[in-house]
Amino acid sequence: MTDSYESEALLGQYLDFHYRSTDPDYLPHHSLPEGVVNYPRRCAEVLLKNAINYGHALDLGCAVGGSSFHLATRFEEVVGIDFSHAFIHAARHLAETGHFRHSETTYTLPSEARKCRPTFQWGDACNLPEDLGTFDAILMANLLCRLPDPARCLSGLRRHTRSGSLLFITTPCSWDEAYTPREKWLHPTLEALHAHLDPWCENLDTFDMPFVLRDHPRRAQFTIAQASLWRVG
Numbered sequence: 001m002t003d004s005y006e007s008e009a010l011l012g013q014y015l016d017f018h019y020r021s022t023d024p025d026y027l028p029h030h031s032l033p034e035g036v037v038n039y040p041r042r043c044a045e046v047l048l049k050n051a052i053n054y055g056h057a058l059d060l061g062c063a064v065g066g067s068s069f070h071l072a073t074r075f076e077e078v079v080g081i082d083f084s085h086a087f088i089h090a091a092r093h094l095a096e097t098g099h100f101r102h103s104e105t106t107y108t109l110p111s112e113a114r115k116c117r118p119t120f121q122w123g124d125a126c127n128l129p130e131d132l133g134t135f136d137a138i139l140m141a142n143l144l145c146r147l148p149d150p151a152r153c154l155s156g157l158r159r160h161t162r163s164g165s166l167l168f169i170t171t172p173c174s175w176d177e178a179y180t181p182r183e184k185w186l187h188p189t190l191e192a193l194h195a196h197l198d199p200w201c202e203n204l205d206t207f208d209m210p211f212v213l214r215d216h217p218r219r220a221q222f223t224i225a226q227a228s229l230w231r232v233g
């Protein structure tokens with residue numbers, strides 16, 4: 001079911017969400033408050049503010065790379081991984097050239113991101129390569145409830161962290177059998193996250209993060225993601 005992220009329509013939707021959400025024509029008939037736009041950047045900022053070390057960062061389920069570029073303004077090396085070939089192609093093109101053209105729109109990296117060069121690779125968050133290495137910060141933005149086996153993903157992350165690493169997980173908690181078999185849902189999400197992460201992480205904070213994802217100039221989803229920040233012990 002993760003193939004749904006290969007469509008041209010979703011590619012355009014996520015390019016808009018990552019690179020144009022502050023443009024006046026993102027939702028031209030209604031102005032959006034600052035607190036609901038720039039979601040990929042706001043997610044990255046939580047790690048930029050709280051990290052202890054700024055060596056390696058991982059953006060898991062990076063889509064078209066908006067958070068990865070922002071992480072790379074401070075982290076020395078950033079890797080973005082996603083299951084969608086179309087998204088990874090767009091993110092790589094942006095990294096190589098600073099822009100990407102899709103359906104008559106040219107997306108351009110913000111100026112502070114143009115000198116950053118995160119690397120992007122196709123991959124499965126539930127089966128990460130063992131030699132991926134360890135990270136000082138891992139972002140999983142709106143990925144958890146799109147995975148076939150979210151618990152497997154969480155336990156797999158342990159080998160890619162070290163003491164002091166940060167893990168930032170946001171999720172709309174919109175569990176759906178189209179993505180995750182019901183018996184694998186982590187529900188209620190926060191309790192399940194504690195059950196899986198408390199043995200090796202400390203929960204530093206839990207808060208709400210609203211965002212707006214447009215699919216038409218007159219229509220958008222308004223979602224309040226649950227965000228939780230964890231430090232590996």
Ligand SMILES: C[S@@+](CC[C@H](N)C(=O)[O-])C[C@H]1O[C@@H](n2cnc3c(N)ncnc32)[C@H](O)[C@@H]1O
Nearest residue numbers: 002005061062063082083084123124125141142
């Ligand atoms: C709801 S989108 C969130 C994207 C991005 N993090 C954001 O906040 O805009 C979910 C992303 O997870 C990716 N994804 C789905 N299953 C995956 C998997 N098994 N491994 C890695 N990425 C996956 C999708 O391709 C999509 O880019």
